[in-house]
Amino acid sequence: MSCTTIQVADLRFTYPGAHDSVLDGLSVSIGEGERVALLGPNGSGKTTFVLHLNGLLSLQSGTIRIGDLDMTDANLPEIRRRVGAVFQDADDQLFMQSVRDDVSFGPANLGVPRGDLDGVVERALDQVGAMPLIDRTPHHLSGGEKRRVAIATVLAMEPHALVLDEPTSGLDPVGRRELAELLAGLPQTQLVVTHDLPFALQTCPRSMIVSGGKVVADGPTREVLADAELLAANRLELPYGFDVSAL
Amino acid sequence: MAGGLDGRGVGHLVIHGHSPVHRLAPETKVVSTFAFVICVALTPREQMWAFGVHAAVALSIVALAGLPARVVLARLAVIIPFLTFAALVPFVAGGEEIEVLGIGLSRDGLWGAWNVAAKASIGATASIILSATTSVPEILRALTRLRVPKVLVSIMAFMMRYLDLLVDQLGRMRTSMTARCHDPRWLWQAKPIASSAGALFVRSYERGERVHQAMLSRGFTGTMPDLEEQATPGGDWARAALPPVVALAVLLAAVML
Incomplete structure:
Protein backbone atom coordinates (compact mmCIF):
# COMPACT_ATOMS: atom_id res chain seq x y z
CA MET A 1 0.00 0.00 0.00
CA SER A 2 1.33 3.40 -0.86
CA CYS A 3 2.15 6.00 1.75
CA THR A 4 -0.43 8.54 0.70
CA THR A 5 -3.62 6.59 1.11
CA ILE A 6 -6.17 7.62 3.69
CA GLN A 7 -8.15 4.62 4.83
CA VAL A 8 -10.95 5.14 7.34
CA ALA A 9 -13.30 2.37 8.36
CA ASP A 10 -16.45 2.51 10.47
CA LEU A 11 -15.50 5.64 12.38
CA ARG A 12 -17.86 6.51 15.21
CA PHE A 13 -17.60 9.46 17.56
CA THR A 14 -19.75 11.09 20.22
CA TYR A 15 -18.64 14.29 21.95
CA PRO A 16 -18.41 13.91 25.73
CA GLY A 17 -21.72 14.80 27.30
CA ALA A 18 -23.56 14.84 23.97
CA HIS A 19 -26.45 12.53 23.28
CA ASP A 20 -26.16 11.92 19.55
CA SER A 21 -23.10 10.65 17.76
CA VAL A 22 -21.47 13.04 15.29
CA LEU A 23 -19.80 10.31 13.26
CA ASP A 24 -21.83 7.17 12.82
CA GLY A 25 -19.93 4.53 10.89
CA LEU A 26 -18.02 6.75 8.47
CA SER A 27 -15.83 4.90 5.98
CA VAL A 28 -13.58 6.56 3.42
CA SER A 29 -10.80 5.37 1.18
CA ILE A 30 -8.63 7.82 -0.74
CA GLY A 31 -5.87 6.73 -3.11
CA GLU A 32 -2.52 8.36 -3.75
CA GLY A 33 -2.69 11.70 -5.56
CA GLU A 34 -6.49 11.83 -5.55
CA ARG A 35 -8.36 15.10 -4.99
CA VAL A 36 -11.59 14.35 -3.23
CA ALA A 37 -14.31 16.69 -2.00
CA LEU A 38 -16.15 15.86 1.18
CA LEU A 39 -19.51 17.59 0.95
CA GLY A 40 -22.08 18.01 3.64
CA PRO A 41 -24.29 20.58 5.32
CA ASN A 42 -23.38 22.36 8.55
CA GLY A 43 -23.30 19.98 11.49
CA SER A 44 -22.81 16.85 9.41
CA GLY A 45 -19.58 15.95 11.18
CA LYS A 46 -17.09 17.22 8.59
CA THR A 47 -14.86 19.15 10.99
CA THR A 48 -14.98 16.33 13.54
CA PHE A 49 -13.73 14.03 10.79
CA VAL A 50 -10.89 16.42 9.90
CA LEU A 51 -9.79 16.50 13.55
CA HIS A 52 -9.67 12.70 13.53
CA LEU A 53 -7.40 12.54 10.50
CA ASN A 54 -4.77 14.46 12.47
CA GLY A 55 -5.26 12.53 15.66
CA LEU A 56 -6.61 15.62 17.39
CA LEU A 57 -9.64 13.69 18.61
CA SER A 58 -8.89 10.24 19.92
CA LEU A 59 -10.51 7.25 18.33
CA GLN A 60 -13.61 5.95 20.06
CA SER A 61 -14.50 3.29 17.53
CA GLY A 62 -13.29 2.35 14.06
CA THR A 63 -9.90 2.48 12.38
CA ILE A 64 -7.84 5.11 10.57
CA ARG A 65 -4.79 4.25 8.50
CA ILE A 66 -2.55 6.83 6.91
CA GLY A 67 -0.44 4.99 4.38
CA ASP A 68 1.07 2.07 6.25
CA LEU A 69 0.53 3.61 9.69
CA ASP A 70 -2.33 2.91 12.06
CA MET A 71 -3.60 5.79 14.16
CA THR A 72 -1.86 5.06 17.46
CA ASP A 73 -0.20 7.38 19.97
CA ALA A 74 3.22 6.16 18.91
CA ASN A 75 2.53 7.01 15.27
CA LEU A 76 1.01 10.43 15.96
CA PRO A 77 4.05 12.59 15.16
CA GLU A 78 4.59 10.88 11.81
CA ILE A 79 0.86 10.93 10.98
CA ARG A 80 0.69 14.65 11.75
CA ARG A 81 3.63 15.19 9.43
CA ARG A 82 2.02 13.14 6.67
CA VAL A 83 -1.41 14.74 6.93
CA GLY A 84 -1.32 18.52 6.71
CA ALA A 85 -4.51 19.97 8.15
CA VAL A 86 -5.55 23.45 7.04
CA PHE A 87 -8.24 24.70 9.39
CA GLN A 88 -11.28 26.77 8.65
CA ASP A 89 -10.23 29.97 10.40
CA ALA A 90 -6.76 30.91 9.22
CA ASP A 91 -6.34 33.10 12.31
CA ASP A 92 -6.30 29.91 14.37
CA GLN A 93 -3.54 28.48 12.25
CA LEU A 94 -1.31 31.55 12.06
CA PHE A 95 -0.40 32.13 15.67
CA MET A 96 3.15 33.45 15.48
CA GLN A 97 4.39 37.01 15.16
CA SER A 98 5.49 36.80 11.55
CA VAL A 99 4.75 34.69 8.50
CA ARG A 100 8.34 33.41 8.55
CA ASP A 101 8.06 32.19 12.17
CA ASP A 102 4.70 30.63 11.47
CA VAL A 103 5.91 28.62 8.50
CA SER A 104 9.03 27.62 10.48
CA PHE A 105 6.95 26.30 13.38
CA GLY A 106 6.09 22.89 11.88
CA PRO A 107 9.51 21.98 10.45
CA ALA A 108 11.25 23.23 13.61
CA ASN A 109 9.06 20.88 15.66
CA LEU A 110 10.06 18.08 13.31
CA GLY A 111 13.69 18.80 14.13
CA VAL A 112 14.80 20.50 10.91
CA PRO A 113 18.14 22.13 11.82
CA ARG A 114 18.04 25.90 12.24
CA GLY A 115 20.38 26.43 9.34
CA ASP A 116 18.03 24.68 6.90
CA LEU A 117 14.84 26.35 8.13
CA ASP A 118 15.10 29.41 5.89
CA GLY A 119 15.33 27.26 2.78
CA VAL A 120 12.34 25.13 3.82
CA VAL A 121 10.26 28.21 4.65
CA GLU A 122 11.10 29.95 1.38
CA ARG A 123 10.30 26.84 -0.67
CA ALA A 124 6.91 26.44 1.02
CA LEU A 125 5.99 30.09 0.59
CA ASP A 126 7.16 29.99 -3.00
CA GLN A 127 4.85 27.03 -3.70
CA VAL A 128 1.82 29.09 -2.67
CA GLY A 129 3.11 32.31 -4.25
CA ALA A 130 3.40 34.08 -0.91
CA MET A 131 7.13 34.81 -0.84
CA PRO A 132 6.60 38.61 -0.64
CA LEU A 133 4.64 38.14 2.60
CA ILE A 134 7.50 36.47 4.47
CA ASP A 135 8.17 39.30 6.93
CA ARG A 136 4.57 40.43 7.38
CA THR A 137 2.45 40.01 10.51
CA PRO A 138 -0.29 37.40 9.96
CA HIS A 139 -2.92 39.69 11.48
CA HIS A 140 -2.49 42.23 8.71
CA LEU A 141 -2.87 39.85 5.75
CA SER A 142 -6.00 39.66 3.60
CA GLY A 143 -8.26 36.60 3.74
CA GLY A 144 -6.76 35.09 0.59
CA GLU A 145 -3.20 35.77 1.74
CA LYS A 146 -3.90 34.19 5.13
CA ARG A 147 -5.29 31.09 3.44
CA ARG A 148 -2.22 30.72 1.23
CA VAL A 149 0.17 31.19 4.14
CA ALA A 150 -1.85 28.67 6.17
CA ILE A 151 -1.34 26.16 3.36
CA ALA A 152 2.38 27.00 3.31
CA THR A 153 2.63 26.27 7.05
CA VAL A 154 1.68 22.64 6.38
CA LEU A 155 3.53 22.34 3.04
CA ALA A 156 6.71 23.16 4.96
CA MET A 157 6.26 19.84 6.76
CA GLU A 158 6.31 18.02 3.39
CA PRO A 159 3.01 16.24 3.94
CA HIS A 160 1.74 13.41 1.76
CA ALA A 161 -1.85 14.54 2.04
CA LEU A 162 -3.61 17.85 2.61
CA VAL A 163 -6.91 18.08 4.44
CA LEU A 164 -8.57 21.45 3.96
CA ASP A 165 -11.56 22.41 6.12
CA GLU A 166 -13.84 24.90 4.34
CA PRO A 167 -10.95 26.49 2.46
CA THR A 168 -13.15 28.98 0.61
CA SER A 169 -14.89 30.46 3.64
CA GLY A 170 -14.36 34.19 3.76
CA LEU A 171 -12.64 34.39 0.38
CA ASP A 172 -13.68 36.79 -2.38
CA PRO A 173 -14.22 35.36 -5.90
CA VAL A 174 -10.67 36.14 -7.02
CA GLY A 175 -9.20 34.61 -3.87
CA ARG A 176 -11.37 31.58 -4.45
CA ARG A 177 -10.20 31.11 -8.04
CA GLU A 178 -6.55 31.58 -7.02
CA LEU A 179 -6.99 28.96 -4.32
CA ALA A 180 -8.49 26.50 -6.83
CA GLU A 181 -5.53 27.05 -9.16
CA LEU A 182 -3.10 26.62 -6.28
CA LEU A 183 -4.67 23.33 -5.14
CA ALA A 184 -4.73 21.99 -8.70
CA GLY A 185 -0.99 22.63 -8.92
CA LEU A 186 -0.03 20.78 -5.74
CA PRO A 187 1.00 17.13 -6.07
CA GLN A 188 -0.35 15.98 -2.68
CA THR A 189 -3.42 13.84 -2.12
CA GLN A 190 -6.14 16.29 -1.14
CA LEU A 191 -9.33 16.04 0.85
CA VAL A 192 -11.33 19.25 0.49
CA VAL A 193 -14.07 19.51 3.10
CA THR A 194 -16.63 22.04 1.95
CA HIS A 195 -20.22 22.95 1.22
CA ASP A 196 -19.12 25.16 -1.65
CA LEU A 197 -20.29 22.86 -4.45
CA PRO A 198 -18.93 24.82 -7.45
CA PHE A 199 -15.52 24.88 -5.77
CA ALA A 200 -15.70 21.10 -5.34
CA LEU A 201 -16.54 20.74 -9.02
CA GLN A 202 -13.67 23.03 -9.97
CA THR A 203 -11.01 21.28 -7.88
CA CYS A 204 -12.01 17.69 -7.20
CA PRO A 205 -12.79 14.93 -9.72
CA ARG A 206 -14.37 12.83 -6.97
CA SER A 207 -16.89 13.78 -4.32
CA MET A 208 -18.45 12.22 -1.28
CA ILE A 209 -21.50 13.42 0.60
CA VAL A 210 -21.51 13.05 4.36
CA SER A 211 -24.78 13.18 6.18
CA GLY A 212 -25.73 12.03 9.64
CA GLY A 213 -22.12 11.07 10.30
CA LYS A 214 -21.66 8.66 7.41
CA VAL A 215 -20.92 8.71 3.70
CA VAL A 216 -24.17 8.56 1.76
CA ALA A 217 -22.84 9.13 -1.75
CA ASP A 218 -19.48 8.68 -3.47
CA GLY A 219 -18.76 9.23 -7.13
CA PRO A 220 -17.49 11.57 -9.82
CA THR A 221 -18.21 15.16 -8.70
CA ARG A 222 -20.13 16.00 -11.85
CA GLU A 223 -22.51 13.07 -11.35
CA VAL A 224 -22.98 13.70 -7.64
CA LEU A 225 -23.79 17.36 -8.24
CA ALA A 226 -26.16 16.55 -11.12
CA ASP A 227 -28.34 14.48 -8.82
CA ALA A 228 -30.70 17.18 -7.56
CA GLU A 229 -32.69 14.79 -5.39
CA LEU A 230 -29.57 13.50 -3.63
CA LEU A 231 -28.42 17.05 -2.94
CA ALA A 232 -31.81 18.15 -1.65
CA ALA A 233 -32.06 15.11 0.63
CA ASN A 234 -28.78 16.17 2.24
CA ARG A 235 -29.38 19.89 2.63
CA LEU A 236 -26.99 20.74 -0.19
CA GLU A 237 -27.82 23.13 -2.98
CA LEU A 238 -26.08 24.57 -6.00
CA PRO A 239 -25.98 28.37 -6.09
CA TYR A 240 -28.80 30.14 -7.92
CA GLY A 241 -28.39 29.90 -11.68
CA PHE A 242 -25.65 27.26 -11.52
CA ASP A 243 -26.18 24.39 -13.94
CA VAL A 244 -23.75 21.48 -13.84
CA SER A 245 -24.99 20.02 -17.12
CA ALA A 246 -24.26 23.29 -18.93
CA LEU A 247 -20.55 23.11 -18.06
CA MET B 1 -7.69 53.45 23.12
CA THR B 144 14.11 34.86 24.52
CA ARG B 145 17.77 35.73 23.99
CA LEU B 146 17.87 37.24 27.47
CA ARG B 147 16.89 33.79 28.78
CA VAL B 148 13.46 34.83 29.99
CA PRO B 149 11.58 31.52 30.52
CA LYS B 150 10.11 30.37 27.21
CA VAL B 151 6.67 29.82 28.68
CA LEU B 152 6.44 33.47 29.69
CA VAL B 153 7.63 34.68 26.29
CA SER B 154 5.12 32.37 24.57
CA ILE B 155 2.28 33.70 26.70
CA MET B 156 3.26 37.25 25.82
CA ALA B 157 3.60 36.34 22.14
CA PHE B 158 0.14 34.80 22.00
CA MET B 159 -1.33 37.74 23.84
CA MET B 160 0.22 40.15 21.36
CA ARG B 161 -0.85 38.04 18.39
CA TYR B 162 -4.48 37.79 19.47
CA LEU B 163 -4.92 41.15 21.22
CA ASP B 164 -5.64 42.93 17.94
CA LEU B 165 -8.11 40.22 16.98
CA LEU B 166 -9.83 40.55 20.34
CA VAL B 167 -10.03 44.33 20.07
CA ASP B 168 -11.51 43.95 16.57
CA GLN B 169 -14.06 41.52 17.90
CA LEU B 170 -15.02 43.83 20.73
CA GLY B 171 -15.34 46.66 18.22
CA ARG B 172 -17.70 44.57 16.08
CA MET B 173 -19.82 43.69 19.12
CA ARG B 174 -20.09 47.37 20.03
CA THR B 175 -20.99 48.26 16.47
CA SER B 176 -23.77 45.70 16.48
CA MET B 177 -25.06 47.04 19.78
CA THR B 178 -25.02 50.59 18.48
CA ALA B 179 -26.76 49.42 15.32
CA ARG B 180 -29.59 48.19 17.51
CA CYS B 181 -29.87 51.56 19.23
CA HIS B 182 -27.92 50.72 22.38
CA ASP B 183 -26.47 53.95 23.70
CA PRO B 184 -25.10 53.34 27.18
CA ARG B 185 -24.70 56.47 29.29
CA TRP B 186 -25.39 55.34 32.82
CA LEU B 187 -24.11 52.62 35.05
CA TRP B 188 -27.40 50.70 35.08
CA GLN B 189 -27.10 50.33 31.31
CA ALA B 190 -23.90 48.33 31.71
CA LYS B 191 -25.54 44.93 31.51
CA PRO B 192 -25.06 44.41 27.74
CA ILE B 193 -21.39 45.41 28.11
CA ALA B 194 -20.92 42.88 30.86
CA SER B 195 -22.59 40.11 28.89
CA SER B 196 -20.56 40.95 25.78
CA ALA B 197 -17.40 40.70 27.89
CA GLY B 198 -18.60 37.25 28.88
CA ALA B 199 -19.23 36.30 25.27
CA LEU B 200 -15.80 37.60 24.33
CA PHE B 201 -14.24 35.47 27.04
CA VAL B 202 -15.99 32.34 25.78
CA ARG B 203 -15.00 33.08 22.19
CA SER B 204 -11.40 33.63 23.20
CA TYR B 205 -11.40 30.42 25.16
CA GLU B 206 -12.72 28.52 22.15
CA ARG B 207 -10.17 30.14 19.92
CA GLY B 208 -7.49 29.10 22.36
CA GLU B 209 -8.59 25.49 21.97
CA ARG B 210 -8.56 25.74 18.17
CA VAL B 211 -5.12 27.34 18.15
CA HIS B 212 -3.84 24.58 20.39
CA GLN B 213 -5.22 21.98 17.98
CA ALA B 214 -3.56 23.77 15.07
CA MET B 215 -0.28 23.70 17.00
CA LEU B 216 -0.60 20.01 17.83
CA SER B 217 -1.28 19.17 14.22
CA ARG B 218 2.02 20.78 13.32
CA GLY B 219 4.00 18.69 15.74
CA PHE B 220 3.86 20.88 18.88
CA THR B 221 4.92 18.86 21.92
CA GLY B 222 4.79 21.45 24.65
CA THR B 223 7.82 23.63 24.02
CA MET B 224 8.10 26.36 21.42
CA PRO B 225 10.90 25.65 18.94
CA ASP B 226 14.01 27.82 18.87
CA LEU B 227 13.66 29.66 15.63
CA GLU B 228 16.87 31.63 15.60
CA GLU B 229 19.91 32.42 17.58
CA GLN B 230 22.00 35.33 16.47
Missing part, protein backbone atom coordinates in the same frame (compact mmCIF):
# COMPACT_ATOMS: atom_id res chain seq x y z
CA ALA B 2 -5.59 55.67 25.28
CA GLY B 3 -1.92 56.37 24.93
CA GLY B 4 -1.90 57.28 21.26
CA LEU B 5 -2.80 53.77 20.08
CA ASP B 6 -5.72 55.18 18.07
CA GLY B 7 -7.39 51.80 18.43
CA ARG B 8 -5.12 50.38 15.77
CA GLY B 9 -3.44 47.83 17.97
CA VAL B 10 0.02 47.24 19.31
CA GLY B 11 1.52 46.60 15.89
CA HIS B 12 1.40 50.30 15.17
CA LEU B 13 3.47 51.47 18.10
CA VAL B 14 6.65 51.27 16.07
CA ILE B 15 7.69 54.41 14.22
CA HIS B 16 9.83 53.15 11.38
CA GLY B 17 13.23 54.69 11.01
CA HIS B 18 16.90 54.00 10.50
CA SER B 19 18.34 55.92 13.42
CA PRO B 20 21.18 54.47 15.51
CA VAL B 21 18.55 53.74 18.19
CA HIS B 22 16.41 51.74 15.74
CA ARG B 23 19.43 49.76 14.59
CA LEU B 24 20.59 48.61 18.04
CA ALA B 25 20.06 44.92 18.80
CA PRO B 26 16.68 44.69 20.58
CA GLU B 27 18.00 42.80 23.61
CA THR B 28 20.46 45.61 24.34
CA LYS B 29 17.62 48.13 24.19
CA VAL B 30 15.45 46.09 26.54
CA VAL B 31 18.24 45.76 29.13
CA SER B 32 19.25 49.40 28.72
CA THR B 33 15.68 50.64 29.19
CA PHE B 34 15.19 48.45 32.24
CA ALA B 35 18.46 49.56 33.85
CA PHE B 36 17.80 53.22 33.06
CA VAL B 37 14.32 53.10 34.62
CA ILE B 38 15.68 51.38 37.75
CA CYS B 39 18.31 54.11 38.19
CA VAL B 40 15.68 56.82 37.75
CA ALA B 41 13.37 55.12 40.23
CA LEU B 42 16.14 54.87 42.85
CA THR B 43 17.21 58.52 42.55
CA PRO B 44 16.36 60.42 45.79
CA ARG B 45 13.49 62.81 45.17
CA GLU B 46 15.17 65.78 46.84
CA GLN B 47 17.93 65.94 44.19
CA MET B 48 15.98 67.84 41.57
CA TRP B 49 19.03 68.42 39.39
CA ALA B 50 19.44 64.65 38.98
CA PHE B 51 16.01 64.38 37.40
CA GLY B 52 17.01 67.22 35.09
CA VAL B 53 19.95 65.13 33.87
CA HIS B 54 17.79 62.00 33.56
CA ALA B 55 15.21 63.92 31.54
CA ALA B 56 17.93 65.41 29.34
CA VAL B 57 19.30 61.92 28.61
CA ALA B 58 15.82 60.64 27.73
CA LEU B 59 15.05 63.64 25.53
CA SER B 60 18.34 63.43 23.68
CA ILE B 61 17.60 59.77 22.84
CA VAL B 62 14.16 60.82 21.60
CA ALA B 63 15.93 63.33 19.35
CA LEU B 64 18.56 60.80 18.26
CA ALA B 65 15.82 58.29 17.34
CA GLY B 66 14.04 61.00 15.38
CA LEU B 67 10.74 60.45 17.18
CA PRO B 68 8.21 63.26 16.63
CA ALA B 69 7.70 65.21 19.88
CA ARG B 70 3.94 65.28 19.27
CA VAL B 71 3.75 61.48 19.19
CA VAL B 72 5.85 61.09 22.33
CA LEU B 73 3.68 63.62 24.18
CA ALA B 74 0.48 61.91 23.01
CA ARG B 75 1.73 58.54 24.23
CA LEU B 76 2.77 60.08 27.55
CA ALA B 77 -0.96 60.51 28.13
CA VAL B 78 -0.98 56.99 29.64
CA ILE B 79 0.52 58.38 32.84
CA ILE B 80 -2.22 61.00 33.34
CA PRO B 81 -4.09 58.78 35.85
CA PHE B 82 -0.91 58.54 37.95
CA LEU B 83 -0.35 62.27 37.74
CA THR B 84 -3.94 62.91 38.81
CA PHE B 85 -3.40 60.71 41.81
CA ALA B 86 -0.09 62.44 42.55
CA ALA B 87 -1.79 65.83 42.39
CA LEU B 88 -4.17 64.78 45.16
CA VAL B 89 -1.43 63.71 47.53
CA PRO B 90 -0.42 67.22 48.81
CA PHE B 91 -4.03 67.85 49.84
CA VAL B 92 -4.50 64.68 51.80
CA ALA B 93 -1.05 63.87 53.19
CA GLY B 94 -0.28 64.82 56.77
CA GLY B 95 2.81 66.37 58.38
CA GLU B 96 4.25 69.85 58.17
CA GLU B 97 2.16 72.27 56.11
CA ILE B 98 3.30 75.06 53.84
CA GLU B 99 1.11 77.69 52.26
CA VAL B 100 0.90 77.85 48.47
CA LEU B 101 -1.43 80.51 46.99
CA GLY B 102 -3.28 80.65 50.28
CA ILE B 103 -3.87 76.89 50.46
CA GLY B 104 -2.24 74.80 53.13
CA LEU B 105 -0.40 71.87 51.52
CA SER B 106 1.57 69.07 53.06
CA ARG B 107 5.31 69.43 52.47
CA ASP B 108 5.73 65.67 52.40
CA GLY B 109 2.81 65.39 50.03
CA LEU B 110 4.36 67.90 47.65
CA TRP B 111 7.60 65.93 47.58
CA GLY B 112 5.59 62.76 47.03
CA ALA B 113 3.72 64.30 44.12
CA TRP B 114 6.95 65.54 42.55
CA ASN B 115 8.50 62.13 43.04
CA VAL B 116 5.68 60.32 41.24
CA ALA B 117 5.40 62.91 38.47
CA ALA B 118 9.12 63.06 37.69
CA LYS B 119 9.79 59.33 37.83
CA ALA B 120 6.63 58.36 35.96
CA SER B 121 7.21 60.77 33.11
CA ILE B 122 10.90 59.91 32.65
CA GLY B 123 10.24 56.18 32.98
CA ALA B 124 7.33 56.33 30.55
CA THR B 125 9.45 58.26 28.05
CA ALA B 126 12.06 55.51 28.23
CA SER B 127 9.47 52.82 27.48
CA ILE B 128 7.99 54.93 24.70
CA ILE B 129 11.44 55.10 23.11
CA LEU B 130 11.79 51.32 23.36
CA SER B 131 8.34 50.57 21.93
CA ALA B 132 8.65 53.15 19.16
CA THR B 133 12.01 51.88 17.92
CA THR B 134 11.56 48.12 18.49
CA SER B 135 8.76 46.00 17.04
CA VAL B 136 6.84 43.56 19.23
CA PRO B 137 8.36 40.46 17.58
CA GLU B 138 11.82 41.98 18.14
CA ILE B 139 11.11 42.60 21.81
CA LEU B 140 9.84 39.03 22.22
CA ARG B 141 12.91 37.66 20.49
CA ALA B 142 15.06 39.84 22.74
CA LEU B 143 13.40 38.36 25.81
CA ALA B 231 24.91 36.66 18.42
CA THR B 232 24.43 40.22 19.68
CA PRO B 233 26.98 42.61 18.19
CA GLY B 234 29.33 43.61 21.04
CA GLY B 235 29.32 47.25 19.97
CA ASP B 236 25.57 47.39 20.49
CA TRP B 237 25.95 46.49 24.15
CA ALA B 238 28.48 49.29 24.62
CA ARG B 239 26.31 51.89 22.87
CA ALA B 240 23.12 50.80 24.62
CA ALA B 241 24.90 50.89 27.99
CA LEU B 242 25.55 54.63 27.68
CA PRO B 243 22.19 55.97 29.00
CA PRO B 244 22.00 53.67 32.05
CA VAL B 245 25.69 54.33 32.84
CA VAL B 246 25.03 58.08 32.85
CA ALA B 247 21.91 57.49 34.94
CA LEU B 248 23.87 55.33 37.38
CA ALA B 249 26.56 58.02 37.73
CA VAL B 250 23.87 60.60 38.40
CA LEU B 251 22.21 58.29 40.90
CA LEU B 252 25.46 57.71 42.78
CA ALA B 253 26.26 61.42 42.79
CA ALA B 254 22.75 62.23 44.00
CA VAL B 255 22.97 59.71 46.83
CA MET B 256 26.43 60.88 47.96
CA LEU B 257 25.77 64.62 47.77
